[in-house]
Structure formats: C-alpha cells, structure tokens
Amino acid sequence: MRTRIVGSARYQEGEEPAEDAAEVLARAGEVLDELEALIRRINRTNSTVRVEGGGTLTDALARRDVLRLRHSVITSAADAASGRGQAGTVRQLRSELRILSALPVAELRSRADELAKEIREVDTLIQRTNWEVDLIED
Known part of the structure; x- marks a missing residue:
C-alpha cells in the first residue's frame, strides 16, 4: 500500500493519478489498525500460553x-x-x-x-x- 500511495501522491498537471492517494492512505490506516489489534491478540496469547x-x-x-x-x-x-x-x-x-x-x-x-x-x-x-x-x- 505504501508503494501505491507514494506512486499516486504526486502527478503531472493535466493527467490523472493512477489511484486516489487519499483513499489508499485511508484504507492503509484501517489495515494498520486491524494489524495492531491482531498483534495485541497474538502477544496476549503468547504471553499466557505455557509450552x-x-x-x-x-x-x-x-x-x-x-x-x-x-x-x-x-x-x-x-x-x-x-x-x-x-x-x-x-x-x-x-x-x-x-x-x-x-x-x-x-x-x-x-x-x-x-x-x-x-x-x-x-x-x-x-x-x-x-x-x-x-x-x-x-
């Protein structure tokens, strides 16, 4: 997603960017929030499970x-x-x-x-x- 955002963050006057960078950036924020929640769950699980x-x-x-x-x-x-x-x-x-x-x-x-x-x-x-x-x- 980073590559897509960077690739669409600037574009030449008179042309359209490949994607809406703001939309991809917003979606990246949502995905990162989901990732944080998943990492928290994994860490909580890993710290309580005995091996x-x-x-x-x-x-x-x-x-x-x-x-x-x-x-x-x-x-x-x-x-x-x-x-x-x-x-x-x-x-x-x-x-x-x-x-x-x-x-x-x-x-x-x-x-x-x-x-x-x-x-x-x-x-x-x-x-x-x-x-x-x-x-x-x-």
Missing part, C-alpha cells in the same frame, strides 16, 4: 530468536576463521606470510550444528503450540 519444558510461548519465541542470532555469529566466526569468501588466502610462494586461524573452526562448525538442531526443536515446539492454541479474543 512444554516450562515458560510461555513468548519465552520460546525469544529463545528461538537468540538461538538464531547465536548461530549466525558462530557461523560467521567459523567462515572468517576458515577464510571462506576471502580472496588471497592461498600462498603462491613460501616467502609469503601465512594466514592463521585465531579460532577453532571445527569446534565452531560443530557448535553451529548443535545450535541449528536446537533451533529446529524450538521452532517445532512453537509451530505445534500455534496449531493447538486458539487466539485470545478481544
């Missing part, structure tokens, strides 16, 4: 988000330490300086695999709970 293993659905969502961030950091660290995506990491001559890894790449890859498994498990728990629980009504 397997303890905690709320909100806790599980926070856990999944942090696991994803942790996985991303560890994967990036392993990639950087292994030289992945970096040109010039192969020595042409023995006289060239060697590039050494400051981090244990194999351990990082193993930890990333463990995190990926944990992410899948938490995500499955969240998805299952979403299917089993009805959204709280206003």
Whole structure:
C-alpha cells in the first residue's frame, strides 16, 4: 500500500493519478489498525500460553530468536576463521606470510550444528503450540 500511495501522491498537471492517494492512505490506516489489534491478540496469547519444558510461548519465541542470532555469529566466526569468501588466502610462494586461524573452526562448525538442531526443536515446539492454541479474543 505504501508503494501505491507514494506512486499516486504526486502527478503531472493535466493527467490523472493512477489511484486516489487519499483513499489508499485511508484504507492503509484501517489495515494498520486491524494489524495492531491482531498483534495485541497474538502477544496476549503468547504471553499466557505455557509450552512444554516450562515458560510461555513468548519465552520460546525469544529463545528461538537468540538461538538464531547465536548461530549466525558462530557461523560467521567459523567462515572468517576458515577464510571462506576471502580472496588471497592461498600462498603462491613460501616467502609469503601465512594466514592463521585465531579460532577453532571445527569446534565452531560443530557448535553451529548443535545450535541449528536446537533451533529446529524450538521452532517445532512453537509451530505445534500455534496449531493447538486458539487466539485470545478481544
């Protein structure tokens, strides 16, 4: 809707805009009000629903988000330490300086695999709970 509003917000004299920008803007306001109400219901539901293993659905969502961030950091660290995506990491001559890894790449890859498994498990728990629980009504 934003693109439609921006595209019709100005038009050349003597021509008609593709859409009535004011009308689309008003409709966008209505849609955003509906979205806010839905988000409030989802948040209320997530904060009251208990999940397997303890905690709320909100806790599980926070856990999944942090696991994803942790996985991303560890994967990036392993990639950087292994030289992945970096040109010039192969020595042409023995006289060239060697590039050494400051981090244990194999351990990082193993930890990333463990995190990926944990992410899948938490995500499955969240998805299952979403299917089993009805959204709280206003």
